[in-house]
Amino acid sequence: MTWLPANPEAVFTYGAPQLKFGPGSADEVGHDLRVLGATRVLVVTDPGVLATGWPDRVAEGIRAAGLEAVVHDSAHVEPTDASLVAALDRARADGPFDGFVAVGGGSAIDTAKAVDLLLTDGGELMEYVNVPVGAGRAPGGPLAPLVAVPTTTGTGAESTTICVLDVLSLKVKTGISHARLRPALAVVDPRLTATQPPGVTASAGMDILYHALESWTARPYTSFERKQPGERVPYCGSNPISDLWSERAMALLAKAFRTAVRIGSDESARGDMALAATFAGLGFGNAGVHLPHAIAYPVAGRVRDFHPEGYPSDEPMVPHGMAVALTAPEAFRWTFEADPDRYLAAARLLEPGQPGQGPRWSGEPRDVLPGVLVDLMRDIGMPNGLAAVGYDEGDVHDLVEGALKQQRLLATSPRAVGADDLAGIVTRSLQLWE
Incomplete structure (x- = not known):
C-alpha cells in the first residue's frame, strides 16, 4: 500500500540538543x-x-x-x-x-x-x-x-x-x-568508549546502523496527513535534514564498524563510531525508526535464556541493537518496493571496498541490501537469526502481537504493515543464512 494522504503534510520539524564532541x-x-x-x-x-x-x-x-x-x-x-x-x-x-x-x-x-x-x-x-x-x-x-x-x-x-x-x-x-x-x-567524548567489550561494540553498533537506515527509509514526512502545529510529533518521517545525518552515519559505519569490533584500541575507529552514533541520533530522533525497532521490542522483552557475550551474565537478555538486527534483513527485503533507488543507495553506502560491484549486484535488486546487512552480521559475530537467541515458530504469534503494540514506530513504516506481514518477516528471520 502506498501512502496517499488527502491533505499532505508540507511542514517538518527538526530538533537537536546542544552538542560538545571530542577527547x-x-x-x-x-x-x-x-x-x-x-x-x-x-x-x-x-x-x-x-x-x-x-x-x-x-x-x-x-x-x-x-x-x-x-x-x-x-x-x-x-x-x-x-x-x-x-x-x-x-x-x-x-x-x-x-x-x-x-x-x-x-x-x-x-x-x-x-x-x-x-x-x-x-x-x-x-x-x-x-x-x-x-x-x-x-x-x-x-x-x-x-x-x-x-x-x-x-x-x-x-x-x-x-x-x-x-x-x-x-x-x-x-x-x-x-x-x-x-x-x-x-x-x-570518544575516550569513554574505549572500555566497550567487542560484543557490546557489535550490538551497540547495530543500533547505530538501524537508527540511520530506518531513518533514511522511513516514510517521507509528506506522506502523512497535514497536522496542526500543536499536533506534530517528534517522529515526523524522513526529511532532507535527517537524511543528511543518516547518510553520513552509514558512511562512517562502513569505514569503522568492523575495525572497532576487531581492534577495540583503534582510536580512529572508536572516534568514527562515536561520531556515527551521534549523527544517527540526530537523524532518527526526528525522522523516526520503523519495522526492525518495532519487532525488536518484543524480541528483547520475551527473552528466556540467552546470555550475550560482553554483557552482565546474571540474567538473560537480548541487547537492544542485537534484537533490532535479527529481523532487519527480512524487514528491508519486504519494504524494498517502497523506494528501490533509496535502498540500493543505502547498500552502496554500507558496502565496504568497492560498493556497487560484484555478483550481489547482478541478482534480484531487493536482495542487495539484505545481503550487505547479513555479511556485516556475520563479520562482527551477530547471532544467525531469532532461533539463535531462543525463539522458534511457536513464538511468532507472540512476537507479532508485541510488535503491533508499537504503533508509534509502525506508523513510520515505508509500507503499511499488518499482522500477516509481520508474521512473515519474523518467520523468515528465524534463520538468516545457511
Missing part, C-alpha cells in the same frame, strides 16, 4: 552545568560503568566547578518499569536536584530522563508511557537540564526525545516520547 569534553561538564544554571546535580550511571571510574571523574569535575554532585549507580542495563521506579525512589531520597548528568550507555541516559521527568513533573511512570501500553501523558512544563555523556557508541540517546523501557508484567519493550525528554546538552 576531553567529559572533563568540562561542571562548566556546562553551571552555564545551564544547575547547583545540585545527580549523576546517574550503572555499576559496570561506575567501575571504570568515569562517573566519579565527571562528578569531581562538577564539584571543582563549585556545584554539588551525588553519584547513583541506579541504572539497570536494559531498563524496566521496576528499575526506573527504584532509581526514582533513590533519587527522591537524596534530592532535591536541579540538574542531572547521565554517564553510561542508553540505559543510563534513559534512566536519567525518566528520573528527571518524574521528579520535575510528578505523577506515575505509566502515565507517561506511550499509548496503548500507557496513558501517553505529556510533561506539563520544561524539565531540569540533563547533560548526557555516552560511554557506548550506539543508542544515540544523548540526541533523542525517547526513553525506552521494558514493562515486565506485559513482557514488552516500549517507551516514553516527548520533545522535553531531549537532553539539554550531549557531551560525546
Whole structure:
C-alpha cells in the first residue's frame, strides 16, 4: 500500500540538543552545568560503568566547578518499569536536584530522563508511557537540564526525545516520547568508549546502523496527513535534514564498524563510531525508526535464556541493537518496493571496498541490501537469526502481537504493515543464512 494522504503534510520539524564532541569534553561538564544554571546535580550511571571510574571523574569535575554532585549507580542495563521506579525512589531520597548528568550507555541516559521527568513533573511512570501500553501523558512544563555523556557508541540517546523501557508484567519493550525528554546538552567524548567489550561494540553498533537506515527509509514526512502545529510529533518521517545525518552515519559505519569490533584500541575507529552514533541520533530522533525497532521490542522483552557475550551474565537478555538486527534483513527485503533507488543507495553506502560491484549486484535488486546487512552480521559475530537467541515458530504469534503494540514506530513504516506481514518477516528471520 502506498501512502496517499488527502491533505499532505508540507511542514517538518527538526530538533537537536546542544552538542560538545571530542577527547576531553567529559572533563568540562561542571562548566556546562553551571552555564545551564544547575547547583545540585545527580549523576546517574550503572555499576559496570561506575567501575571504570568515569562517573566519579565527571562528578569531581562538577564539584571543582563549585556545584554539588551525588553519584547513583541506579541504572539497570536494559531498563524496566521496576528499575526506573527504584532509581526514582533513590533519587527522591537524596534530592532535591536541579540538574542531572547521565554517564553510561542508553540505559543510563534513559534512566536519567525518566528520573528527571518524574521528579520535575510528578505523577506515575505509566502515565507517561506511550499509548496503548500507557496513558501517553505529556510533561506539563520544561524539565531540569540533563547533560548526557555516552560511554557506548550506539543508542544515540544523548540526541533523542525517547526513553525506552521494558514493562515486565506485559513482557514488552516500549517507551516514553516527548520533545522535553531531549537532553539539554550531549557531551560525546570518544575516550569513554574505549572500555566497550567487542560484543557490546557489535550490538551497540547495530543500533547505530538501524537508527540511520530506518531513518533514511522511513516514510517521507509528506506522506502523512497535514497536522496542526500543536499536533506534530517528534517522529515526523524522513526529511532532507535527517537524511543528511543518516547518510553520513552509514558512511562512517562502513569505514569503522568492523575495525572497532576487531581492534577495540583503534582510536580512529572508536572516534568514527562515536561520531556515527551521534549523527544517527540526530537523524532518527526526528525522522523516526520503523519495522526492525518495532519487532525488536518484543524480541528483547520475551527473552528466556540467552546470555550475550560482553554483557552482565546474571540474567538473560537480548541487547537492544542485537534484537533490532535479527529481523532487519527480512524487514528491508519486504519494504524494498517502497523506494528501490533509496535502498540500493543505502547498500552502496554500507558496502565496504568497492560498493556497487560484484555478483550481489547482478541478482534480484531487493536482495542487495539484505545481503550487505547479513555479511556485516556475520563479520562482527551477530547471532544467525531469532532461533539463535531462543525463539522458534511457536513464538511468532507472540512476537507479532508485541510488535503491533508499537504503533508509534509502525506508523513510520515505508509500507503499511499488518499482522500477516509481520508474521512473515519474523518467520523468515528465524534463520538468516545457511
